[in-house]
Amino acid sequence: MNLNVFMAYLAVCALCLQIPITNSKTSTLWKLNADDRKITGRIEEDKDMVLLNSAVNDKYKNDDVFNIITSTIAYGSTWSKQSVERSCDIPCDGSDNDSGVNLKGIPPTASVVTVVSASKTALKKTNSELDEVLDCGKPVNFTYYDYLIGVAQRFNHPLIPEPDVAYLFLKNKDEKSLKSFDISLLEKRLKRARKDKPRSVHLYNQIGNYWRIRGDARQSIECFRRALSISPTNAEVLLNLARVLYNLQYLDDAIHLTRRSLEVQPPDRSAWRQYFTLGEIFKAYGHFQESVLHLRHALELYPQHEPILKALRDVENNPTSPLHVYTILIIAALVIAVFIVIITSSDNSDACVQQSEFEPKIQRHFNRAMAMRSLKGFSSRNFKHRKY
CATH class of the missing domain: 1.25.40.10 (Tetratricopeptide repeat domain)
Structure with missing residues (x-):
């Protein structure tokens, strides 16, 4: 029983020792007032204070909670949290901010409404600049040329x-x-x-x-x-x-x-731009005759236009019927193949002639009996089928 009383006494003493070292600023009641755009806090004096007051700022500049609250800025109907480094979108020293708005004329004790209105003006300017990106809006879902x-x-x-x-x-x-x-x-x-x-x-x-x-x-x-x-x-x-x-x-x-x-x-x-484009495309294909034809037509529709003249000079300096390397190789291979075939065939014919010259001729002897027999059979067949 005495031990329990002693433990309770120690607990009460420990709590009492914590009271002097407790930071009273942690009990500050912070208030975000959306009606008049003010951030207020109820501190020791039991009254509301605007937190952007320079005296309050100097007193609580090392307070993390104070830095968090003062870096919360009202934009329209919402509150935006900025980092501590960028909390000078509402500057405490009246210097210029990143948005380009000069707030040097605003006194340190100015109300939050004045400073926030200046920040809103800077925000509108920034938003307008972002909206001014030169584009054609949201991309369309379909056109008749999407298959290209x-x-x-x-x-x-x-x-x-x-x-x-x-x-x-x-x-x-x-x-x-x-x-x-x-x-x-x-x-x-x-x-x-x-x-x-x-x-x-x-x-x-x-x-x-x-x-x-x-x-x-x-x-x-x-x-x-x-x-x-x-x-x-x-x-x-x-x-x-x-x-x-x-x-x-x-x-x-x-x-x-x-x-x-x-x-x-x-x-x-005039359709000179179409013909000029066709001339350049055919030039890229390597079809120089078609390219010259379209470029001259474009020059007739738009005389003395320097880009057309330049493209026409470039095309006319090229051969009208170009022979590519692979074409030359194919033609050369075909010619060589024909010569090989001709040479081999002539060699074979010469060999056959020479072989026939060296071979002995086989002479056939005339058999009179066989000749008479064949003539006799021929004559008998003719007389057999003759009719009188």
Whole structure:
């Protein structure tokens, strides 16, 4: 009995010794007030305090609980937890934050509403910048050209920039205008146009050409697919998609789309780009006669265009009927085989002649009795069948 009383006494003493070393700050009542966007705490003075007050911040800057609470920021109707290092999205010293918003004019004792409103403005700006990514929206599920290998493999294409596509956006189609072309200005213009007409086939086509300049084949193909899902027989979009696949060396897909674009091309519009593309594709195939034919036709429709002239010069410098190495080897092998056959046959014939010369001739003796017997049988047969 005395032992039990002694153990209870020791337990009470141990609890009493823990009271002086207990941190009173752990009993602070933290409150997240979503109505006025304030984070308050009930501390020793038995009154609510705004936790962003500089005096409170200095007093509790080493408190882990305080750092957790002050790094919780209200964004709209939700509370977002930031890391301690990034808790200065609501800066304690009034310096600039990562979002680019200057909060130096906000006093240290400002209310949380003022600071949070500034942070919300910075967040809206950041969100607007993220939303301004120039694309054509969510990819469409199906188009009539998804069976093409180059379209089906669009997620695996490498980056191949096409700087000559900038000619499509230039008024003056010359080298000087191309060198002064600013793609960032084009991007801003397309972003403004997307806000005005978000579902325009022409806009999707232009954004696809923009990504062709950048070299992102996947983005350009997705934009062209979206345009073709709205207008499957748009000749310009079909041709641009064919150009993308041609640069990726999907020649069968490219020639199919180019011919389809030529079929649906309006009669009041020039088709020089289709013929120019066909000339380049046939050149890649090695069919130089067809390539020259289409390039000359394109030059007739668009005279003195430097890319056509350059491609035509390159094709005309090549032989019209090229003999590949394997073709030459096959012809040489056939010629050698024919000579071998002729030589062996002549040798066999000479050997036969020589052998016949050395062999003795067998002379047959004339047998008069056998000759008379055969004549007698012949005459008897003739007289037997004669009728009088």
